Amino acid sequence: NRELKLFSGNANPALARAIGTYLDLPISAATVSSFSDGEIRVRVEENVRGADVFLIQSCCAPVNDSIMEMLIMIDALKRSSANRITAVIPYFGYARQDRKDQPRVPISAKLVADLITTAGADRVLTMDLHASQIQGFFDIPVDNLYALPVLLDYITKRKIEDLVVVSPDAGGVERARAFAKRLQANLAIIDKRREGPNQAQVMNIIGDVQGKSALLLDDMIDTAGTIVQGAQACLDKGAREVWAGCSHGVLSGPALERLQQSGLTEVVVTDSIPLRGKDLKCPKLKLLSVAPLFGEAIRRIHEDESVSSLFV
Amino acid sequence: NRELKLFSGNANPALARAIGTYLDLPISAATVSSFSDGEIRVRVEENVRGADVFLIQSCCAPVNDSIMEMLIMIDALKRSSANRITAVIPYFGYARQDRKDQPRVPISAKLVADLITTAGADRVLTMDLHASQIQGFFDIPVDNLYALPVLLDYITKRKIEDLVVVSPDAGGVERARAFAKRLQANLAIIDKRREGPNQAQVMNIIGDVQGKSALLLDDMIDTAGTIVQGAQACLDKGAREVWAGCSHGVLSGPALERLQQSGLTEVVVTDSIPLRGKDLKCPKLKLLSVAPLFGEAIRRIHEDESVSSLFV
Ligand SMILES: Nc1ncnc2c1ncn2[C@@H]1O[C@H](COP(=O)(O)O)[C@@H](O)[C@H]1O
Numbered sequence: 261n262r263e264l265k266l267f268s269g270n271a272n273p274a275l276a277r278a279i280g281t282y283l284d285l286p287i288s289a290a291t292v293s294s295f296s297d298g299e300i301r302v303r304v305e306e307n308v309r310g311a312d313v314f315l316i317q318s319c320c321a322p323v324n325d326s327i328m329e330m331l332i333m334i335d336a337l338k339r340s341s342a343n344r345i346t347a348v349i350p351y352f353g354y355a356r357q358d359r360k361d362q363p364r365v366p367i368s369a370k371l372v373a374d375l376i377t378t379a380g381a382d383r384v385l386t387m388d389l390h391a392s393q394i395q396g397f398f399d400i401p402v403d404n405l406y407a408l409p410v411l412l413d414y415i416t417k418r419k420i421e422d423l424v425v426v427s428p429d430a431g432g433v434e435r436a437r438a439f440a441k442r443l444q445a446n447l448a449i450i451d452k453r454r455e456g457p458n459q460a461q462v463m464n465i466i467g468d469v470q471g472k473s474a475l476l477l478d479d480m481i482d483t484a485g486t487i488v489q490g491a492q493a494c495l496d497k498g499a500r501e502v503w504a505g506c507s508h509g510v511l512s513g514p515a516l517e518r519l520q521q522s523g524l525t526e527v528v529v530t531d532s533i534p535l536r537g538k539d540l541k542c543p544k545l546k547l548l549s550v551a552p553l554f555g556e557a558i559r560r561i562h563e564d565e566s567v568s569s570l571f572v
Numbered sequence: 573n574r575e576l577k578l579f580s581g582n583a584n585p586a587l588a589r590a591i592g593t594y595l596d597l598p599i600s601a602a603t604v605s606s607f608s609d610g611e612i613r614v615r616v617e618e619n620v621r622g623a624d625v626f627l628i629q630s631c632c633a634p635v636n637d638s639i640m641e642m643l644i645m646i647d648a649l650k651r652s653s654a655n656r657i658t659a660v661i662p663y664f665g666y667a668r669q670d671r672k673d674q675p676r677v678p679i680s681a682k683l684v685a686d687l688i689t690t691a692g693a694d695r696v697l698t699m700d701l702h703a704s705q706i707q708g709f710f711d712i713p714v715d716n717l718y719a720l721p722v723l724l725d726y727i728t729k730r731k732i733e734d735l736v737v738v739s740p741d742a743g744g745v746e747r748a749r750a751f752a753k754r755l756q757a758n759l760a761i762i763d764k765r766r767e768g769p770n771q772a773q774v775m776n777i778i779g780d781v782q783g784k785s786a787l788l789l790d791d792m793i794d795t796a797g798t799i800v801q802g803a804q805a806c807l808d809k810g811a812r813e814v815w816a817g818c819s820h821g822v823l824s825g826p827a828l829e830r831l832q833q834s835g836l837t838e839v840v841v842t843d844s845i846p847l848r849g850k851d852l853k854c855p856k857l858k859l860l861s862v863a864p865l866f867g868e869a870i871r872r873i874h875e876d877e878s879v880s881s882l883f884v
Pocket residue numbers: 354356357361482607608609610611
């Protein structure tokens with residue numbers, strides 16, 4: 261039949277429903293719970309023979325449960341004779357362990373890629389991979405969307421005056437540059453240096469933020485250390501206000517407290533990871549939805565159309 | 573060098589240390605912790621180039637974390653150029669999802685087998701697989717030890733009079749029979765039947781337990797429903813006392829309370845899964861160590877000797 265069917269694990273059901281709304285499709289029925297001992301229990305509750313299945317599961321905390329749930333659901337869908345299974349992974353976990361930056365460490369991002377393929381996924385649809393190289397860890401097709409248009413749209417609507425886009429570190433310059441170009445805004449870069457051992461870190465800003473509205477841009481905010489330090493550096497250098505934007509709001513550990521106590525005006529994140537009440541602890545958080553982006557990409561993949569025009 | 577090295581994850585470090593003691597070897601140094609967001613962080617802290625590595629990791633709760641830890645450690649060891657990696661999995665999780673007993677369910681035991689191979693294990697050493705068929709899910713060699721000698725030894729020492737070995741259900745008859753034969757004891761089987769819909773379950777005992785000491789034997793005790801029902805049936809049929817023995821004390825949910833409140837005299841489990849204070853809540857629990865069994869098996873695998881004589 262090649263009918264399009266959406267499934268969701270327990271990681272981000274709200275995003276899955278929003279994608280369903282965009283596509284005017286329900287989330288197909290599946291039991292995804294756990295047994296008394298914590299083992300995951302899955303049962304696909306409707307016929308998927310010959311269907312074009314999209315399983316929406318983000319690598320949200322608890323991340324190992326989310327990954328195992330995804331793998332077991334893929335196994336169940338495969339054994340139920342789905343025609344094609346696309347793992348839709350809005351936030352791809354373990355992406356920061358993508359290289360051996362020390363001796364004798366794993367490359368967990370490659371491992372996770374292999375696990376997804378082994379379980380039986382035919383394609384992957386994800387967004388803002390921490391490193392684009394992770395696409396090459398897969399032997400199956402990977403579409404890597406960008407949240408940039410969604411963030412751009414919001415920032416443009418806010419009509420912030422004298423905007424300067426700031427990369428919080430040297431690694432994020434390309435992302436910040438693409439954003440600044442689209443906004444026709446200036447670019448600045450924070451350059452953290454430790455002048456010697458046991459010396460405090462010095463925050464240098466390359467570019468001008470004096471009297472400007474700074475927008476710190478990163479792919480993810482985890483413990484928020486980098487972004488909060490960067491915001492302080494901008495304020496110290498005379499920025500009028502500082503905003504932060506990212507694709508993935510991991511927001512673990514001290515993140516919420518740090519952000520709320522910082523000089524940041526607003527922290528924009530997408531719903532690749534659900535807030536689950538985090539905005540109550542940190543009202544500075546602003547959630548943008550990537551559901552239309554994913555919905556449109558799913559529609560196009562199903563119709564065998566190109567998704568590249570989504571990467572604007 | 574082909575030096576034997578033992579590593580351990582966080583699932584069952586006490587068993588790993590006991591195996592080390594048997595082999596007169598330390599547990600090799602590795603960092604196995606987690607980042608702020610819950611992702612597992614692994615670093616092998618000593619050289620393993622060319623070594624014959626045995627990674628001891630049971631599928632204890634939290635089971636998904638234990639499995640991911642094992643996979644990431646295997647990846648790190650493989651990328652550190654270990655000569656051979658044997659995954660030592662005293663309790664193999666997801667083993668009850670070993671067949672499609674309903675439509676559209678996963679075969680998670682096969683998935684876990686595939687994940688272990690994909691991560692890079694060269695062999696598996698395990699004990700009392702819930703179904704021996706799981707060996708066939710692997711394309712790498714699997715040694716499946718039996719806790720039977722350890723349980724037998726203990727029961728023999730207790731010199732229990734008029735012992736009858738009882739299988740708690742039809743599925744466990746072979747295991748109970750092997751045990752009864754070795755003890756030269758009689759065998760009985762509990763046959764649960766529901767005479768019709770909405771009728772209470774009837775517990776029939778095939779064989780004689782009247783005036784005897786019954787020993788209920790199973791491969792695992794999870795929520796303890798089966799074993800406690802079986803014990804009551806034995807007592808109802810006039811057993812003088814009832815003991816229970818199993819290889820894997822999963823002991824989840826209501827298990828401890830049920831066992832403690834039951835008419836059982838003692839519940840014997842092995843340390844394939846650590847008690848972690850469960851014996852304080854349920855003093856009926858008696859823990860036997862399978863460390864010498866695993867230690868001896870590891871020694872023989874390392875020496876390329878046969879382990880089959882351990883299967884007595
Ligand atoms: N979940 C995580 N949380 C924090 N740091 C991580 C995590 N995973 C990997 N890392 C570390 O982050 C560094 C890579 O980050 P990056 O330079 O931003 O790509 C490496 O040193 C990793 O060991």
